[in-house]
């Protein structure tokens with residue numbers, strides 16, 4: 175029996191970088207959380223503490239700030255620049271994974287006009303990107319987290335089996351609410367990242383709204399399908415959608431009826447519906463997802 179080093183990667187996690195564009199009186203800013211991880215032959219550092227192959231995590235952090243000096247056009251483009259730089263920097267580095275979160279800032283309206291240099295953090299939703307350089311291959315997975323949506327009708331749930339522990343009543347009318355976490359993998363690494371992101375996000379929202387839902391699972395598949403039908407550059411969509419239950423509150427103790435008016439928004443437990451929707455003619459690329467924890 176021998177004990178050997180298995181797969182490994184290392185880098186700097188959660189570099190918080192804010193880049194301000196002051197080139198016109200109307201400033202704009204990009205606010206990112208960037209994590210880099212290098213892959214390659216780092217066995218000596220692990221086995222003997224020989225750091226000759228270790229491009230320091232401190233240098234990786236510095237690279238993020240230095241590259242930001244040139245401006246950040248999009249999380250995807252910035253991630254591609256970093257990943258190709260790291261993967262090409264030494265011959266023992268075979269690849270790099272760069273994960274980015276992008277926090278939105280909206281202009282504060284003053285007297286109804288958008289202010290030039292005062293901003294309000296946009297809602298809880300976060301745009302994400304994961305760029306992986308694997309040898310000469312580049313993979314871009316874009317995404318979002320915490321896109322919270324609700325439908326006040328157009329959702330039913332019935333027809334499920336009733337075992338000894340099933341107490342849930344069938345319903346033809348319920349609130350459907352979820353916080354979408356989605357990641358989608360692009361084929362190609364030279365897209366209009368902002369426009370494509372906006373199209374995917376809008377398509378998911380429209381599919382959520384317009385699908386008459388018989389299950390959150392059906393809504394998930396409809397959302398993924400709509401994205402693949404609308405954006406040919408997307409190869410697969412992975413979705414994680416908690417079922418944010420809204421239970422009709424019993425008001426009979428107060429002599430009141432409740433004809434689908436008053437609900438208890440329960441925060442936990444929640445159903446967790448997760449799935450992948452993909453084209454069957456596109457080659458899988460598991461390396462694009464390596465290091466991304468959880469279902470998506």
Ligand SMILES: O=c1[nH]c(=O)c2[nH]c(=O)[nH]c2[nH]1
Nearest residue numbers: 331342388389390391417445
């Ligand atoms: O859309 C739903 N899917 C389920 O799998 C499920 N299970 C449950 O209790 N309620 C729901 N709703």
